[in-house]
Amino acid sequence: MTTTQGCAAPEQTVALPAGIDLATQAVIQGVVTGAGTAYARLLDQSGEFTGEVVVSDEGVFRFFAAPGLWTVRIIAAGGVTKDVSVEAKLGEVAQLTVSV
Amino acid sequence: MSRSDVLVDADWVEANLDTPGVVLVEVDEDTSAYAKGHIRGAVKIDWKQDLQDPVRRDFVDRQGFESLLSARGIGNDDTVVLYGGNNNWFAAYAYWYFRLYGHDNVKLLDGGRKKWELESRELVTEVPQRPATSYTASEQDLSLRAFRDEVVAAIGKQNLVDVRSPDEFTGKLLAPAHLPQEQAQRAGHVPTARNIPWSKSANDDGTFRADDELKELYGEAGVDFAKDTIAYCRIGERSAHTWFVLHEILGQANVKNYDGSWTEYGSLVGVPVELGEAR
Numbered sequence: 001m002t003t004t005q006g007c008a009a010p011e012q013t014v015a016l017p018a019g020i021d022l023a024t025q026a027v028i029q030g031v032v033t034g035a036g037t038a039y040a041r042l043l044d045q046s047g048e049f050t051g052e053v054v055v056s057d058e059g060v061f062r063f064f065a066a067p068g069l070w071t072v073r074i075i076a077a078g079g080v081t082k083d084v085s086v087e088a089k090l091g092e093v094a095q096l097t098v099s100v
Numbered sequence: 101m102s103r104s105d106v107l108v109d110a111d112w113v114e115a116n117l118d119t120p121g122v123v124l125v126e127v128d129e130d131t132s133a134y135a136k137g138h139i140r141g142a143v144k145i146d147w148k149q150d151l152q153d154p155v156r157r158d159f160v161d162r163q164g165f166e167s168l169l170s171a172r173g174i175g176n177d178d179t180v181v182l183y184g185g186n187n188n189w190f191a192a193y194a195y196w197y198f199r200l201y202g203h204d205n206v207k208l209l210d211g212g213r214k215k216w217e218l219e220s221r222e223l224v225t226e227v228p229q230r231p232a233t234s235y236t237a238s239e240q241d242l243s244l245r246a247f248r249d250e251v252v253a254a255i256g257k258q259n260l261v262d263v264r265s266p267d268e269f270t271g272k273l274l275a276p277a278h279l280p281q282e283q284a285q286r287a288g289h290v291p292t293a294r295n296i297p298w299s300k301s302a303n304d305d306g307t308f309r310a311d312d313e314l315k316e317l318y319g320e321a322g323v324d325f326a327k328d329t330i331a332y333c334r335i336g337e338r339s340a341h342t343w344f345v346l347h348e349i350l351g352q353a354n355v356k357n358y359d360g361s362w363t364e365y366g367s368l369v370g371v372p373v374e375l376g377e378a379r
Contacts, residue, residue: 036220037218037220039214039218044266048297048299048300050266050277051277052186054133054185064277066267066273077217077219079218
């Protein structure tokens with residue numbers, strides 16, 4: 001990564017991107033089912049926006065969070081939203097399945 | 101400037117898809133988004149490939165901007181309507197860029213690509229062919245752009261608005277949480293900055309909140325509207341979103357975007373840095 005990379009999310013792939021050292025990351029990832037176009041938003045413990053990605057065609061989303069408690073909000077067409085609580089831990093992948 | 105001068109909604113865009121002199125421009129960092137589908141007639145500008153100098157860390161220069169818009173078939177008299185993903189971050193960044201180079205007839209699609217998609221409005225893959233123009237840009241309007249020395253000089257004197265997430269502000273994270281945390285610069289924020297994340301100015305669907313809510317948001321967070329303001333984030337695109345709110349929607353004078361932002365400031369030798377909550 002260079003320091004001029006934008007803040008947009010990388011492509012949401014099923015596998016972790018190459019070159020990611022999981023030991024240094026606290027990953028939250030998941031699969032959304034039952035939605036067409038959908039967005040996944042990460043909220044901190046105060047409910048504040050921390051990041052957002054477009055859910056991939058396969059329904060995949062991923063965040064590189066700090067260790068701690070988070071909420072993943074799925075925003076789908078038709079005004080549908082669904083919140084899921086999750087704990088991120090360093091060196092681990094917290095895996096979610098969200099149906100909307 | 102006011103909201104009606106700088107924002108259009110999706111219905112307005114649908115009604116003006118074939119209006120001569122209206123040019124839709126999608127601005128994304130994710131180049132695949134446009135290819136998968138875009139609003140009919142929209143041309144694409146790539147945030148990095150098209151708007152950044154390929155060698156130095158800076159914008160394309162005036163001549164480069166002229167070449168870009170000429171190639172996209174955008175004329176000086178056209179009404180440019182920008183939209184994009186990421187809650188219009190990069191569209192807002194491009195909007196700021198158009199204004200820097202003197203194109204004042206520019207607007208944002210409120211809610212951007214996300215709201216358009218969530219409302220299941222039409223997206224097409226056909227790329228429009230627009231005849232080239234001879235676009236003429238002005239010199240950069242530096243009253244809209246802050247550089248690092250101005251930021252240091254503004255500590256304790258002007259409004260410094262850090263629009264990153266709270267964890268980036270306090271130093272827990274170096275980048276937004278959808279990016280790997282692997283950068284080398286120091287974490288934290290510019291002393292005396294207020295942390296007002298860009299997201300507080302937007303609804304879940306990416307549209308901007310109402311004017312009175314926005315005024316209350318920044319006022320309660322400690323922004324003194326009688327003072328000059330510098331907004332910053334990590335690389336300047338989220339802060340372009342906040343610059344848009346303060347300067348274009350609310351009509352505040354003397355608001356600058358610091359596009360060097362934390363990736364520059366957090367790597368400078370000898371400048372003051374604070375960790376933790378705002379003091």
